[in-house]
Ligand code: TMP
């Protein structure tokens with residue numbers, strides 16, 4: 001597979017030019033950051049797990065009619081995606097109070113919210129991704145009202161689907177962050193799900209024990225991040241195991 005010039009490097013991923021125009025290669029790194037890079041580490045094997053988990057979730061969402069940028073997984077750390085123009089807004093869906101909303105509104109962590117709540121954050125590392133309203137998004141031209149409606153509708157469908165999927169394997173989907181992009185297809189502009197969905201950008205709690213199985217293990221110095229991500233993969237039926245003795249972290253032993 002030919003991989004072209006590096007076009008973007010973010011905190012957890014790198015994008016390279018893909019083999020054909022309109023495609024990119026999305027590479028998952030082992031780097032972990034939190035609190036906007038104030039906390040940084042390398043966690044061996046995280047990229048492999050996120051690549052596989054995100055592939056699985058994007059495939060499932062695609063099968064139920066959610067348009068996504070995902071084309072196929074290329075190898076342990078890379079997937080082929082369609083190039084999109086990323087909308088500079090992070091969409092957060094919350095089912096249970098945790099993280100920022102706990103501080104902002106003085107809620108108790110773990111409180112079930114009255115209904116699923118959709119929030120927007122402006123994508124800006126310098127500003128720490130501040131929460132914004134639809135007014136800001138339209139006034140500053142980050143997305144138009146129709147695109148906002150489309151993002152909300154897709155986010156709620158994604159939430160319903162993922163909540164059920166995780167519930168089926170004993171995991172509570174507390175909240176998650178997703179990103180959307182614009183794709184031009186047959187002269188039509190479409191909004192598609194982009195970026196990734198992995199334990200890096202979700203809160204996932206074990207139904208029985210309430211154990212955190214997501215990046216909060218890193219944010220809160222709980223340890224055991226790789227073990228938790230691997231358990232998420234295992235419950236989803238994805239077989240990823242350690243290659244004995246070579247220190248290379250998890251490898252894929254089976255792929256669909
Ligand atoms: P928050 O409680 O910090 O707003 O995060 C809500 C969810 O969104 C949580 O699962 C983490 C995820 N998230 C990211 O992945 N990246 C981000 O930049 C933000 C703000 C949230």
Ligand code: ASP
Nearest residue numbers: 011033034035036037215
């Ligand atoms: N803001 C994101 C988080 O805490 C990522 C980062 O800060 O690097 O999950």
